Amino acid sequence: xxxxxxxxxxxxxxxxxxxxxxAAVALGIGxxxxxxxxAPGCQWVISTDSLVQGxxxxxxxxxxxxxYRALAVAVSDLAAMxxxxxxxxxxxxxxxxxxxxxxxxxDGLAQCAVxxxxxxxxxxxxxxxxxxxxxxxxxxxRGRALRRSGARPGDLLCVGGPLGDAAAGLALVLDQPLxxxxxxxxxxxxxxxxxxxxxxxxxxxxxxGLASAAMDISDGLLQDxxxxxxxxxxxxxxxxxxxxxxxxxxxxxxxxxxxxMLRGGDDYVLLFxxxxxxxxxxxxxxITVIGRVEAGQGVWLDGQPIAGDGGYQHFKESADG
Numbered sequence: 001x002x003x004x005x006x007x008x009x010x011x012x013x014x015x016x017x018x019x020x021x022x023a024a025v026a027l028g029i030g031x032x033x034x035x036x037x038x039a040p041g042c043q044w045v046i047s048t049d050s051l052v053q054g055x056x057x058x059x060x061x062x063x064x065x066x067x068y069r070a071l072a073v074a075v076s077d078l079a080a081m082x083x084x085x086x087x088x089x090x091x092x093x094x095x096x097x098x099x100x101x102x103x104x105x106x107d108g109l110a111q112c113a114v115x116x117x118x119x120x121x122x123x124x125x126x127x128x129x130x131x132x133x134x135x136x137x138x139x140x141x142r143g144r145a146l147r148r149s150g151a152r153p154g155d156l157l158c159v160g161g162p163l164g165d166a167a168a169g170l171a172l173v174l175d176q177p178l179x180x181x182x183x184x185x186x187x188x189x190x191x192x193x194x195x196x197x198x199x200x201x202x203x204x205x206x207x208x209g210l211a212s213a214a215m216d217i218s219d220g221l222l223q224d225x226x227x228x229x230x231x232x233x234x235x236x237x238x239x240x241x242x243x244x245x246x247x248x249x250x251x252x253x254x255x256x257x258x259x260x261m262l263r264g265g266d267d268y269v270l271l272f273x274x275x276x277x278x279x280x281x282x283x284x285x286x287i288t289v290i291g292r293v294e295a296g297q298g299v300w301l302d303g304q305p306i307a308g309d310g311g312y313q314h315f316k317e318s319a320d321g
Contacts, residue, residue: 016106016120019113024086024139025121034121036086042139047077051132058173063101065195066132067108072197073218074134075116076268079204080216082146083138085116090123091133116199144208148231151213151273155293157236160200160270161286162246163221164257167264169194179252186248193246197268203285207272210281214272220265222306225299228271235296237303244288262301 017028027035038044051057051070071088078085090109094101113120118136151157169190172182200216207214213232217224221238229236243261250257273293274282299306 015110016113018119019110020086020117020119021084022119025119028087028119028121034087034089036121036137038086038139041142043142043145045078045081045083045138045140045145046135047074048133048135049074049077051134053130058170060173062108062195063104064108064111067105068112068196069194070132070134071109071112071118072116072199073266073268074136075112075118075201076197076199076216076218078136078138079199079201080146080214080270081138081140082144082204082208082211082214083140083201084205085118085136085138085201087119087121088113088134088136089121091126091131091135092123093126093128093131093133095128095130112196116201141208146204146207146211146214146272148213148215148228149233151228151232151234151236151293152275153234153293153295155212155273155275156279156289157225157238157291157293158272158274158287158289159217159221159244160203160272161267161288162244162249163217163262163267163269164249164260164264165190165193165246166197166266166268167260168249168252170264170266179256182248182251186251189246189248194266197266199268200270203270203287206282206285207270207274210278211272211274214270217267217269217271218265220263221271222262222299222301223265224271226306228273229297229299232273232293233297235294235298235300236291237294237300238291240302242288242290244290 024037025034026037049070053059057066057069074088075085109120169192172187172191173194204214213228215224215228225236225238240258243258245257245261249260279289
């Protein structure tokens with residue numbers, strides 16, 4: 001099976017091309033490029049992610065889960081900006097055209113596309129070591145995009161969901177020793193939080209006009225909070241006792257739970273600052289206040305400044321060496 005047969009069979013599927021708003025895609029797969037149709041008065045929001053085996057995902061994986069994760073983490077960047085997803089392109093490099101693998105991968109991609117209402121509008125396939133490149137395109141009303149800058153002293157610091165789940169899920173994927181027996185429901189929940197994160201697009205859109213600054217948590221709370229603090233020129237004071245965790249995480253000792261919540265990464269929930277008066281306007285959204293924004297700089301935990309961030313950074317070892 002050649003490149004064009006591969007595309008036609010696995011990626012030129014109606015469910016992938018029609019997962020999002022059909023009015024937003026004027027021309028999808030089939031020509032040299034796609035045509036998107038943003039709503040009047042909106043700005044483009046564009047982001048690109050590349051996933052490499054052994055770096056962004058383990059050597060052992062299910063292609064269906066891998067595809068879901070690859071798209072979801074890319075869409076999370078749109079959520080962080082308060083954008084509505086429109087379309088995405090896929091650049092897929094494969095060592096071989098394994099039809100069973102491609103079928104499973106295509107199914108996972110379609111599931112995620114439907115869940116996030118985003119259509120596949122084009123891409124490329126090549127032969128080589130496994131690499132997944134996804135570019136997502138969204139729209140936001142002009143001047144309404146959420147930014148990392150803008151947090152002000154007196155604001156609340158909030159997160160959009162539990163922390164540490166994905167790190168625990170990765171420990172399960174890697175078959176690391178468990179401190180205590182783990183029931184099946186907890187295991188399934190944690191594995192899903194790693195392999196099938198849900199980008200918080202609806203929450204991001206609800207935060208427009210309310211949040212003073214926002215981003216998604218991909219590299220760990222402390223590291224990403226550091227990015228937000230630097231961009232806004234403020235200090236973020238986090239209260240460890242207020243960090244939200246799911247019941248499944250509590251199978252591990254408290255010290256391990258806290259470390260994963262602070263440094264684990266891959267949770268893809270939103271981190272944002274919010275004026276106190278705006279909190280009531282968010283109604284029933286499941287958000288948690290974890291601290292406050294104050295004058296100063298850096299990230300503080302329980303009144304103590306954090307030296308370094310402990311999150312993941314590409315090329316860090318080579319830079320330190």
